Amino acid sequence: MIVSRPERVMNYVVLLVFAAFALAPILVILTTALAPSTTSPGGLATFASAWTQGRFGHYLSVSALVAVVVVTTATLCSILAGYALGTMTFRGSGIVFSLFLLGLMIPTEAIVVPLFYDLRGLGLTNTLWAVAFPQIAQSIAFGAYWMRAYFRAAPRALIEAATLDGASPRRVLWSILVPIGRPAVTTLVLLTFMWTWNEFLIPLVMSPNGAFRTAPLALALFKGQHVEATGLLAAGAVLVALPVVVLYLFLQRHFIRGMIEGAVRE
């Protein structure tokens, strides 16, 4: 295609402007974390003191624990549900699928109030379950939808051939479909991890005593605790963002594909 020279220069200028806009706030937080100030030593020492003073080491491990529980449970349930919805015919499948779609649209705010009070009544607040299960449920809504799409697109011939060879549905799923569907599963795992890691409202509400305070929460509550420790706060922010950003940089295709194709497109 022919593109004139001034047009191409213009294009580069526009791209650079927007790239700068996207990166500027990230650079601000990085430089704040690394620059020495009255309250922080600067450089990597700031990260070390955020790790100990802000107890970010502790909060990051809580985050990791919650993420592992949510991701494994949600992925497993999503694969099973998606398999049923995508490859089997049964009464009520349309309704079940519609319910999952509904779940994709329900904002956390709409369920968090009764969730807290009902779980409190059961004595489950301030436990891992109160923080994890609402997020598992929300991830299943997306996961079932996502895996169903994959199973529906899976080669029919392969499934039929395996069935003719006498493979049970379970074998078809675990020995044939899941291995071929590794990219789809990877995307699901990454997205679920990202949502869980970045979630704010659920851990804020479900663990009022801070027993299961995750890293993003610790960051928001860090402000009042350490006066004017901008450097430490920035370092904490970097620590909180880092795991997901690193995964993204290595596996960005999965992130982008999942977020684009996973958008409800019925």
Next chain:
Amino acid sequence: MRHPRHLPYLYLAPGLVIFAAFVLYPLARSAQFSLYAWDGLGASTWVGLANYADLLADPVLRAAFGHAFVLIGFFSLVPLALGLALAAILTHGRVRGLGMFRTVVFLPQVIAMVVVAVAWRQIYAPDGTLNTALRAIGLDNLAIPWLGDYTWTLPAVGVVGTWVQLGLVTVLLMAGMAKLPKEMYEAARIDGAGPVREFFAMTAPNVRAEMAVALTLTIIAALKTFDLVYVTTGGGPGNSTTVPAYEVYTRAFREGAVGSAAAIAVTLAILIFGINLIVNKLVDRPAG
């Protein structure tokens, strides 16, 4: 696939049970809570639709929903306009470094909103990055307290939303434009169409579906804004940046107005549901 009749239900059960217990049931309970006056501590009283009536009568709440709609402009419309231009350039501009740019522009999507809020709080502080930069280029009178100004704080929060959503919208539209046939453009160029006409005549109409998805996602994000407001402004100054989700939180967990919080939550859910419905109606795609 041939299978015993009960089998699909076995496969569905674990996921469906968790989902029903932790999403569907609480949703029903929200609707029920919204019909009571309850402080979250003692006994509750049935008040029917009074909480919803208050919703209409309470100026703070009306304002909160108003702010949410302003944020939709920043979270959805601005990124859509910018994203269309960017995606068009990226798809047909014959520029190098596309992969790099896509990585960079999408990055804000994966960063926790709390981290984003902390970064921007620092940018907007009275002596923060933005004002320092403005003073450096001699625009001292533009260096205002961005998070304490009745005119500019809501737009300032909105710009953060623009920053976050721009990458998602751009990448979505790029995916749509990549599917358009190159020949169409070649022909147009030979006929002497400029980039602007080319865009309005061919590109934009052909990515309607992607535009709809982008709008749906970003509008929902705008309506759900909570952590951003919680960390940057706490709804202030005055109530000029409070949003429905923030009201849900403060009412339910700080002020002990649980019924009212549930009514806002239900309204928010219905609003999101309605917007999905409208966008789906506008852009008819083959049923999936």
Next chain:
Amino acid sequence: MTSSRWIGIGGIAAAALALAACAPGAGDATGSGEQETPTEVSTDLASLGEITLTVWDQEVRGGQDEQMTRLNEAFQDAYPNITIERNSQSFDDLETTLRGALTGNDAPDVVQANNSRSVMGAFVGAGLLRGLDDYADAYGWTDRYAPSVLAMSSYSDDGTTFGEGHVYGLPQTGEVVGVFYSTSALADAGLDLATVTGSWEDFTDSLATIKDSGATPLELGNLDGWPAVHVFGPIQGQFADPQEIATLAMGNAGGTWLTDANEEAAATLQGWVEDGYFNDGPNGTDYDAAWADFSKGSAAYLIAGSWLAADLEAAMGDDVGFFAPPAPAGRDLATTGATGLPFAITANSPHADAAAGYLDFITSPDAMTILAETGNMPVNDTAALAPATGVNKDVFAAFGEVTTTGHLLPYLDWATPTMADTIGAALQDLIGEQSTPGEFLDTLEADYAAFVG
């Protein structure tokens, strides 16, 4: 997606409603709000066996944290059978999390609960806190504390009346809101302490003098809304009747915000904004950033609570001083202030005896000494424990003077469960010149009137 499917979803959502179980609040394990028949209380802590006592406090700033740490260590040395498990969060976080925690299954034994109706009042009404009258008799707390201090953490059983009834908490510290000043900044404007503290008029005149000299008179960081309450309160104290202010601040019936005196107070605060007495954009400035800026010389005055004294002294040395806002001619000294957050015992705590012993320990005369040593202002023996020099000498003196010859006015945000948010936002509006003094009072009156009915 087809329309029929959407309608199906809507139908399911509606059907789910029919499934909802019992009404909210039913079956929650909250108390009855009644004072339970006191069982025999024990003050012999050593005989209680191995106990872990969970304590939630908000003593996070330097000197506050230090006193708590020292007292907890001393307590555990004295009673090796009791382990203190401390959970410390900032004031804002504690406000946010306490409500959920207290009604949960593993509520702490001892909590620092703000005296306000939104916290202590609501908890008392819901039967979540234990009345302390029996322990007060056993330990002699009524002799230890002034009646006016105990009144600030007293409620009627049902939580409706504030300021009388049963005692529900014991404070460690006193708080007084006043004016921190920078000696050097005053000198730069040709002023000194004597010329600005003669009377309220002298003080307000000094604001103009400082402004004319090219400096900023007042620093305020009001991003969160509540800091301005501590500026408006002292101003109101110079105009309105102390008794009327107390009625409004405690949310008891019989008061009104719509008085000329209150309007004058609001107009004064707004006038300070119009005259450019504050730093640029107080509504956009963080509280902590504001006092840090003040300590670096950004303004001559910082109107704030005594709890900042230790931090300011650490940053400014002997350049910082403190005075209570001087009264207009013919009026008593009056300013906002109270006790620090009282420590209370949760109703469901199985370790009430140990908890009461802990409360007794951290408010004892020895504890008061430790509080003073760590730069906090003890609520009892204040005058005797005042340091010889430094800003805390001024702070202790001001607290002593206001409590003995003047009026310590309760925090205005105590009044109703929603008043903290209401007055915070209303003051941001007033300072941001979005509302007139009259509109400001109407907003507060609406909140107050709706509560007292």
